Amino acid sequence: MGDLGLKYGFWGFGLGGTSIANACANIRMNVKNNMQPYTALLVNTNEVDMNKIPHCSTATKYILRGFEKGAARDIQVGEEAFLTHKEDLISKVQQLFSDRDFIFLVVGLGGGTGTGAVIEAARVLHANGFKGRFGLVLTLPRDQEGKVVLDNAIRRLQLIAKAMKGLGSILLVDNQQLFEDYLQKNSKGNVEDFLKSTNEYIAELLHDINMVTSNYNPTGPYHFDISEWLKMLQTSGIIMIGKTVLYESDVDAENQGTYLALMKQSIERGVLSGGYKLENADRCALSLLASPAGAKRMFTLGMINTLEKQMMEYAPYANERPVATYGDKAINQLHIYSVFAGLSLPKRVLDIVESSKKLVRTVEATDEALTMLQSYNISDGSEVDDLEALLNSNERTEPDPKNSDDPFSNL
Structure with missing residues (x-):
């Protein structure tokens, strides 16, 4: 390579x-x-x-x-x-x-x-x-x-x-x-x-x-070539990449459950970021790589049709959505790469805004603490000179709620 x-x-x-x-x-x-x-x-x-x-x-x-x-x-x-x-x-x-x-x-x-x-x-x-x-x-x-x-x-x-x-x-x-x-x-x-x-x-x-x-050597009619990748990169908006790798022996072309759910997970969550509205994509593509023997066994018309339908469901308005398959002796597992271009910002950006909002201290809480601090008077001890008498006193003076100088009057 x-x-x-x-x-x-x-x-x-x-x-x-x-x-x-x-x-x-x-x-x-x-x-x-x-x-x-x-x-x-x-x-x-x-x-x-x-x-x-x-x-x-x-x-x-x-x-x-x-x-x-x-x-x-x-x-x-x-x-x-x-x-x-x-x-x-x-x-x-x-x-x-x-x-x-x-x-x-x-x-x-x-x-x-x-x-x-x-x-x-x-x-x-x-x-x-x-x-x-x-x-x-x-x-x-x-x-x-x-x-x-x-x-x-x-x-x-x-x-x-x-x-x-x-x-x-x-x-x-x-x-x-x-x-x-x-x-x-x-x-x-x-x-x-x-x-x-x-x-x-x-x-x-x-x-x-x-x-x-x-x-890699294409095994089907489509090839996601250099010009198409460049076109993806030149498309305005967010580009999302998905990737999943499966053991070829675990994949049954006639059983969607052996590959489709994991592929969908890699697309919907993304490998670098997720939370996109994929229906807004201008372009998308799917590339599947396997060994020559694996490609011959797995990449059936039925499997390709399933993947094409899934891409159509994700991005119904995309200008292009090729599903390309490759077989190469340098590959020994099934690699599935997905790319969606022209997307809007993901939900994660909204989460960042919400996280920032939560870190704003409320004015009321800040002002209340400041008011309590400024209004609190520390006793100079002149009222009780006898420490032993103070410690042994059973009397408790209740705060006067009308006394604005008492910072704890509201408790």
């Missing part, structure tokens, strides 16, 4: 974006030339965070000088840092990405550098020769990351949603969903392992679909 589909470029910002972009640049192919086929430009304010990114020969690191201490989750600082270095970054982008077929702008939403820079970076790509050749990879924060992070993500999503029709595809990575999935399988793992695993999974998924378009 040495033929590459699209030549990707990855422009990562902030710790989250540079980590994903670097993982993508680290993808290796088993060939003598073009062993590391993807190129990355890694941009950050924080020099300490940049030093955490492992060296990769096809990734170029760029520190936003003058802002080396980081943006401290301040999106205004992140935007200012980008604009300060804008002309130099344009030169770097043209130098590194001029031969790329498609550029992914990669940002972890919620922080300062990437969240602050993403809009201006998209404008740079759009205005400097990459119009129609770039899309976004955006990670969505977990609920526990705090109100500042959630609000930063919301602010940028509001702007991106308004400009969505003028952009290429947007791949959303839901860290909440991925963290919960990882926790179920690796409850004793740590955050570093989770992030490394997630970054590598994103990189491998984008690479796998790219390879499907150019490396």
